Amino acid sequence: MTEPEAPLLHAYQGVVCDLDGVVYRGHEPVPHAVEALRSVVHSGRRVVYATNNASRTPAQVAAQLTRMGVSLTERDVVTSAQAGAARVRERVGHGARVLAVGGEGVRAALREQGLVATSEAADAEAVLQGFGADVGWRELAEAAYAVQSGAVWVATNVDATLPTDRGTAPGNGTLVAAVRSATGVDPDVVGKPWTPLYELSARRLDTDASQTLAIGDRLDTDIAGANAAGVDALVVLTGVHGPADLAAAPVEWRPRYVATDLRGLGVGYVAPRKLEDAWACGAAVVRVEVGEAPCVQVVCEGPAEHLLRAALAASWDAVDSGAVGAESLVKAEMGRWWSQVAERLAEDAASTA
Incomplete structure (x- = not known):
């Protein structure tokens, strides 16, 4: 069978690209990722970088990518904290006091939505919980107190692990589990594999599902979320999951496309x-x-x-x-x-x- 001439990318108008394990690992870029993304931009297609990691602001993420050589603006970064803040506003309204648990990305997202970020459970109408490297017992206890008092609880994501340049570390899911264990309440989750983060990304791209390609390295979040949103997905083998994980994947975790790394975007895709x-x-x-x-x-x-x-x-x-x-x-x-x-x-x- 002759390999098609048109690169895989040419079948789509917009790309939703994960970050950790796809573009970088910790502070180091994944080999070939920056060059591949430059080619995507040069082709005239828009890229939105969607991450479950809520600890940093879009500006901070954009600055890191810019230093690596990726061309983008702050608005090209969509975080689970932004999707979470939007969900909180839907549920409690503009101007509400919200307990912010996580990094600066959580507080910034709440301010963008006209919400008041607080660090105390008293009078908090909602809790937005995202990852933060410095989150400790006190923050988790305040979240538990607020949830027990009836506050709306939104979690940015429940990833069990977080890839870093030193290895795999506990993710936001472990911190969410601590609050769930204390309260017996399940949060409203907005990050991948749930669809709100993909829906927000599609609005930024201004593309419908058939014109959008999602790229990730995790089957249980990136790929499952894309499938749930009705978006074609490409898994790259530069992060968490590898060939054996793909082989054992349930139907809802299986991607349409598989490539070693992001260079797969620039070549014709040979399908089985x-x-x-x-x-x-x-x-x-x-x-x-x-x-x-x-x-x-x-x-x-x-x-x-x-x-x-x-x-x-x-x-x-x-x-x-x-x-x-x-x-x-x-x-x-x-x-x-x-x-x-x-x-x-x-x-x-x-x-x-």
Whole structure:
């Protein structure tokens, strides 16, 4: 099958791009990300950077991206704190006192919506809880007191982890869980995988769902949220989730597109296709042999990226037909096979750097 000439990006008018694990890790840019994003902008398409991390203001995020060489304005950054503040205003109205739990991004978002940010539970009509590196027991206790008193509780996101340049750290979800445990109340969540953050991003782009491509590295947030919003999704393998995670992903977490990194935007996308008893992608042909111990049988080799797409299509087909269980696709030999694919992807990416 001949690779299409038009780059993947050309099928869309706007892009909603995640940040942590896609554009940067901590303070370091992901390899090839900046150059790929420059090409997107030069093509005339708009990019909105949507992040579940509510700790920083859009201006602070934009400044970091600018230092890395990305061309954007402050308005091109959309945070879960902004989506959360908008939800709070919908529920309690303009001018309400809101307990702000999290970093400066939370307080700034509340001010943008004409709300009064406070650090005390007394008289707070609502709580907006987002991530903050300095959030401690006192802030969590104030949130619990306010929620117990009947305040509306909005959480920017419930990500269990946060990728940093030192590794994986606890995310806002762990802090939200502490307040939930103390109160027995569930928050109104606006960040990915819930749809409000994507809806706000689409309004910034002024594109409808069919014209919008979402990019992320996390299946449970970025991809699940895009699917819920009816937006096509591209997962890049530069962050949290890798080939084995994709293989075992439930339907609602599966992306339409898979690429090693953001360079995939600038090339024609070779999609997998079903053969009589196998799946192919470009020259790669793969079938999943079912039985007590399912295994991937490579009929024909190809580039690692094509091999991965064919193997994922074959695996998902086997799961959806009931032939194998998703958990069996990542055990024992199968688990080692996905690891080998990940190694090949890394080698191919390094050789084309």
